[in-house]
Amino acid sequence: MTSTQAPKRITDIGPPHYEKFLHPLIKRNYGQWRYHETLAPGVLCHVAESGERIYTVRAGSPRLLSVSTIRLFADLADKYSGGFLRFTSRNNIEFLLDQPANIEPLKRELREAGFPVGGTNNSISNVVHTQGWIHCHSAATDASGIVKALMDELHPHFTREDLPAKLRVALACCVNMCGAVHCSDIAILGIHRKPPQIRHDALRKGCEIPTLIASCPTGAIRPAVVDGKRTVDVVEEQCMYCSNCYTVCAAMQMNDPENDGLSIWVGGKVSNARSEPKFSKLAIPFLPNNPPRWPEVVDAVVNIVNVYAKHARRFERLGEWAERVGWPRFFELTGIPFTRYHIDDFRYAGLSYARSTHLRLRS
Amino acid sequence: MSENRPKPTPLLDQLESGPWPSFVTEIKRAAEKSPAAEDLLGLLERSYEDKKGHWKHGGIVGVRGYGSGVIGRYNDIPEEFSNVAHFHTLRVNNPSGWFYTSDALRTLADIWERHGSGLTNMHGSTGDIIFLGTRTDELEATFQELTAAGFDLGGSGSAMRTPSCCVGQARCEWACFDTMKFCNDLTQAYQDEMHRPPFPYKFKVKASGCPNDCVAAIARADLSVIGIWKDDIRQDDRAVAEYASGGLDIARDVCARCPGQCMDWDGAKLTIDNRDCKRCMHCINAMPKALRPGVERGAAILIGAKAPIVQGALLSSVLVPFVPEAEIEETVRELLARIWEFWDEYGKNRERVGEMIQRVGMAAFLDGIGLEPRPEMVAFPRDNPYVFFQKEDVK
Numbered sequence: 001m002t003s004t005q006a007p008k009r010i011t012d013i014g015p016p017h018y019e020k021f022l023h024p025l026i027k028r029n030y031g032q033w034r035y036h037e038t039l040a041p042g043v044l045c046h047v048a049e050s051g052e053r054i055y056t057v058r059a060g061s062p063r064l065l066s067v068s069t070i071r072l073f074a075d076l077a078d079k080y081s082g083g084f085l086r087f088t089s090r091n092n093i094e095f096l097l098d099q100p101a102n103i104e105p106l107k108r109e110l111r112e113a114g115f116p117v118g119g120t121n122n123s124i125s126n127v128v129h130t131q132g133w134i135h136c137h138s139a140a141t142d143a144s145g146i147v148k149a150l151m152d153e154l155h156p157h158f159t160r161e162d163l164p165a166k167l168r169v170a171l172a173c174c175v176n177m178c179g180a181v182h183c184s185d186i187a188i189l190g191i192h193r194k195p196p197q198i199r200h201d202a203l204r205k206g207c208e209i210p211t212l213i214a215s216c217p218t219g220a221i222r223p224a225v226v227d228g229k230r231t232v233d234v235v236e237e238q239c240m241y242c243s244n245c246y247t248v249c250a251a252m253q254m255n256d257p258e259n260d261g262l263s264i265w266v267g268g269k270v271s272n273a274r275s276e277p278k279f280s281k282l283a284i285p286f287l288p289n290n291p292p293r294w295p296e297v298v299d300a301v302v303n304i305v306n307v308y309a310k311h312a313r314r315f316e317r318l319g320e321w322a323e324r325v326g327w328p329r330f331f332e333l334t335g336i337p338f339t340r341y342h343i344d345d346f347r348y349a350g351l352s353y354a355r356s357t358h359l360r361l362r363s
Numbered sequence: 364m365s366e367n368r369p370k371p372t373p374l375l376d377q378l379e380s381g382p383w384p385s386f387v388t389e390i391k392r393a394a395e396k397s398p399a400a401e402d403l404l405g406l407l408e409r410s411y412e413d414k415k416g417h418w419k420h421g422g423i424v425g426v427r428g429y430g431s432g433v434i435g436r437y438n439d440i441p442e443e444f445s446n447v448a449h450f451h452t453l454r455v456n457n458p459s460g461w462f463y464t465s466d467a468l469r470t471l472a473d474i475w476e477r478h479g480s481g482l483t484n485m486h487g488s489t490g491d492i493i494f495l496g497t498r499t500d501e502l503e504a505t506f507q508e509l510t511a512a513g514f515d516l517g518g519s520g521s522a523m524r525t526p527s528c529c530v531g532q533a534r535c536e537w538a539c540f541d542t543m544k545f546c547n548d549l550t551q552a553y554q555d556e557m558h559r560p561p562f563p564y565k566f567k568v569k570a571s572g573c574p575n576d577c578v579a580a581i582a583r584a585d586l587s588v589i590g591i592w593k594d595d596i597r598q599d600d601r602a603v604a605e606y607a608s609g610g611l612d613i614a615r616d617v618c619a620r621c622p623g624q625c626m627d628w629d630g631a632k633l634t635i636d637n638r639d640c641k642r643c644m645h646c647i648n649a650m651p652k653a654l655r656p657g658v659e660r661g662a663a664i665l666i667g668a669k670a671p672i673v674q675g676a677l678l679s680s681v682l683v684p685f686v687p688e689a690e691i692e693e694t695v696r697e698l699l700a701r702i703w704e705f706w707d708e709y710g711k712n713r714e715r716v717g718e719m720i721q722r723v724g725m726a727a728f729l730d731g732i733g734l735e736p737r738p739e740m741v742a743f744p745r746d747n748p749y750v751f752f753q754k755e756d757v758k
Contacts, residue, residue: 010510011428012554014456018533018543021462026533033536035652046534054534062386064495066393066400067472067481074465074472083465087485089529089578096534114384130488133410134386134403135436135452135495137418142410144386145378152381177670178488183582183678215713217673244673244713250420257414270582272574272589273645274620277581277678291411292374314616315649347675 023084023096025054041161042117043103055097057081057106059115060126060151060158063091064134064144072113080106090126090168092119118159122166124305125158127151129171130178132190137250138243139173140190140260141289147171149293150188153302164312164321167305168269175242185318186301187265187280194259195220195239196252200231207249215248240346262287262297266304266330267319275320281327283334285341300336307334326360369394372404374411393481399496400480402446406438417444424451424499426506429558432516433502449498450480453505454491454517456550456557459543460530461486470512478505489567490527490578491517515554521713522560523553528570529577537647538572539590539660540688545570548692553699562703563710563719568695573656574644580668580679585716586702587665587679588695594657595637596646602653603633617646661687664695666702667717677717680725684739701732 019027029048036046044056057080061069073093077085080102081095088094093115095106107117119125127150130136132143150169157163172181173190181187203212212232213221220238224231245252264287268280283304287296304318311333312321322330331338344352378387390407393400406417417438424435434452441448455471471492475481479497487493492514497505506516517525526549529535531542549568550557556566569584571577573591580587607613613633618626625639626646635646647654664686665679686694702716705728710719720728729736738744 009427009507011515012558013510013513013515014551014554015458015515015547016467016513018459018462018547021458021464021467022533031532031538031541033532033534035536035655037652046536056534060384061485062384062389063484064386064389065483065485066389067476067483068392068395069389070468070472070483070485074468077465077468085463085465085468086530087461087463089461089490089527091485093485114388116382116384128488131484133407133416133418135418135450136416137420137436139416139418142407145375145411148378148381148383148385148387151383155382172670175671177672177676182670182676183579211712214711215673242672247672248713255415260414270576270579272576272581272641272643273648274622274643277576279676279678289414291414292377315620315645 021084021086023054023082023098025052025098026084026096028052029054038121038161039103041123041159042120043107044120045100053098053100055100055103057095057097057103057110057117058088058092058119059094059110059117060119060155061091061093061115062144062148063126063129076106076109076113080109088119088126090119090128092126116155116159118161120161122161122163123158124154124163124167124169127169127171128181128184130173132173136173138176138246138254140192140255141173141262142291143171143173143190145292146188146262146294146297149295150298150301153298154305157305163305163309165315165317167308167318169301176247182265182279183268183270183277184280185266185268186304187268188297188301189263189265190260191263191286192241192243192254192256192260193286194241194256195234195236196243196245196254197256198232198234199251199253200226200229201251203231203249203251204229207251212245212249212252215244217242217244221245257289261289262294264297264300264304267317267322269317269319274315275317275323278319281319281322282342283330283336285339304334328360369401370405370408372408375404375408390482396476397479397481398446399450399498400482402444403450403480403482403496406440406444406447409440409443418450424449424502426503426516429506429516430560431519431522431558434519436496447496450496451499451502452496453479453494453502453509454487454489454519454525455494455509456515456517456525457486457490457492457527459528459546459550460533461490462533471514474505474508474512478508489517489519489525491525516558518557518560518565520560521562521564522558522566523556523562524565524567525557526550526553526568526570527578529572531570531572535572536651537575537590537644537656539592539656540570540572540662540691542570542572542588542590545588545692545695549695552696563706564713564715566703566706566716568699570662574642575648581665582678583668583670584679585667585669586695586699587668588662588691589665590660591642591663591685592657592660593685594659596635596640597655597657598633598635599653600632603650604631606650606653611649617649620645659687661685662691664698667715667720669715669717673713674718674721677715677721679717681740682734684737698732705731
């Protein structure tokens with residue numbers, strides 16, 4: 001620190017009040033919005049009861065931003081939106097404009113700086129994702145790299161609203177699933193496939209054995225004695241590789257370059273529109289970790305997007321389409337093999353069995 | 364160490380081409396000024412080579428008087444990447460709705476350039492501004508500059524996590540309550556629970572203004588507050604006709620998709636039987652100029668969502684079907700007090716409130732927090748005949 005006097009220590013003040021950051025036009029019309037329309041992909045116009053209009057220009061970002069890019073956004077906001085901007089729940093950046101004449105020049109500058117404009121309505125918006133190898137101790141894969149490789153292929157669906165309904169893609173680098181990955185149209189999930197490797201020396205130094213045993217949801221961790229010293233062992237058949245033990249005790253090593261990889265889940269949704277919110281279901285149990293561009297993952301997701309885009313009806317989310325045509329048809333159309341891994345065997349598994357003779361058979 | 368030339372990163376360099384903005388380019392931009400960002404790039408390249416992460420468990424790091432807001436990180440090959448030997452993350456509590464001015468962003472950027480890697484997430488999954496990577500001895504200085512600028516840290520660990528909300532009434536005609544005010548008020552009310560972890564495990568509150576649920580409250584918040592209305596959908600017949608003449612197939616794409624089967628289009632007039640409306644938002648989403656939520660607004664309060672760790676993923680389920688707009692905040696605070704008291708008593712270590720409810724039963728939980736059972740709380744009444752009768756109900 002370069003300041004000359006010790007500053008008074010301030011704590012528990014919470015975030016700055018949002019009102020300080022609202023565009024004056026938004027302040028004037030707060031809670032008084034009448035309707036909105038989409039002027040172009042990535043460009044919204046909200047109309048207030050007063051007749052005033054606020055224009056939103058939305059652009060995709062990599063979520064991981066350097067301070068120099070944040071300053072670039074600040075400069076663009078000063079130039080085009082009176083200095084007012086916000087971020088969305090999917091890590092897009094939004095500029096809030098009162099001058100419609102500024103829309104096209106802003107779009108041009110954003111595109112020239114490498115930030116695509118879009119992500120609204122029936123598009124693939126930004127991919128919600130986690131830290132991956134950039135910053136997480138429990139990551140089974142990287143996050144940002146897969147998202148970059150995937151969006152390089154899918155970006156036409158970001159900049160155009162050309163899908164039957166919105167399609168929300170998310171990625172989590174382990175089953176902790178930071179973010180609502182488990183309720184996404186397409187979820188990419190980093191997974192382990194083998195029980196933890198126990199480092200007995202480190203375990204004795206750094207872990208409480210009762211806490212470690214209690215951390216296992218299936219009771220697979222048992223007390224044991226190795227070389228005359230107290231430690232644990234793992235009933236391998238009972239381990240489902242959740243890594244909860246690793247979070248509690250770093251001596252339970254999960255990372256395994258050969259066996260870690262990715263699984264693909266489909267058909268979840270968060271919104272209550274039409275059908276109820278639902279979890280994503282398993283489509284592909286395992287794909288290899290193949291940096292830097294993960295071609296197997298990218299191809300698999302692009303294939304699912306293409307099949308969905310071709311077959312779903314208007315307003316039908318991926319899961320709604322799969323439920324209408326039936327999951328057998330989903331596997332047939334996508335060419336994804338159905339395996340023993342697609343049948344649940346954890347809690348409430350029986351609720352997912354087909355318990356009727358409603359069968360779409362074809363000879 | 365500063366005289367080291369940048370290590371080559373041939374794998375990561377392949378992620379700089381293509382139309383989508385590149386996080387590798389972002390790290391390289393930060394690396395122009397930050398040796399830590401430079402080493403992060405090298406360490407990540409190593410992960411890309413050997414297909415595994417190189418971050419170790421956090422350990423206890425933080426700022427004075429706080430038990431949360433900082434995620435400790437150390438790498439497992441510090442001898443090679445000494446500038447990220449410690450690389451701790453700060454969660455900086457975002458303003459409600461993620462609104463900023465350019466000056467506020469510059470203030471944050473300047474603080475972080477002085478004290479850390481210059482890398483951020485805008486934003487993390489919790490909704491916080493993420494300051495990605497600094498040394499232990501920079502934490503307190505960063506914190507003091509943040510608070511001097513009017514910012515504070517968010518929650519982490521077994522604490523109340525940073526509440527988050529959708530854009531709400533700031534820019535959305537569908538918001539059935541003021542999500543941003545609710546979120547800000549709640550954040551201010553629970554600073555102690557956020558900064559000094561008091562619970563068995565994390566506790567998240569998220570607020571969405573309507574059932575479209577733009578912050579995924581129902582999928583990931585322990586307490587999900589979702590705007591909803593009680594009276595009739597407001598309808599502008601002339602605008603409906605405009606959608607029809609504009610090419611929207613109202614019978615097929617709106618009425619036939621209504622889960623309440625409560626809409627009828629005869630080719631000229633749309634009729635809605637609002638008694639059967641499930642408030643799903645589909646017709647309103649499809650015709651935003653013609654249909655709007657009613658004026659008797661409020662929120663539904665749901666409980667228990669979480670991701671898979673530990674006992675499996677859960678969606679929130681209905682706790683209170685409708686609270687009028689003016690009573691939401693008071694109701695939520697009263698509920699939180701009762702829920703936390705019960706959870707303190709009965710929750711196990713690392714057991715989210717939803718998992719505890721699965722274990723003890725919703726009925727027992729309702730008894731514990733003093734709520735009457737209501738049919739809106741279940742998808743259907745029990746079909747299991749093994750009923751545990753209460754002692755007072757039998758002779």
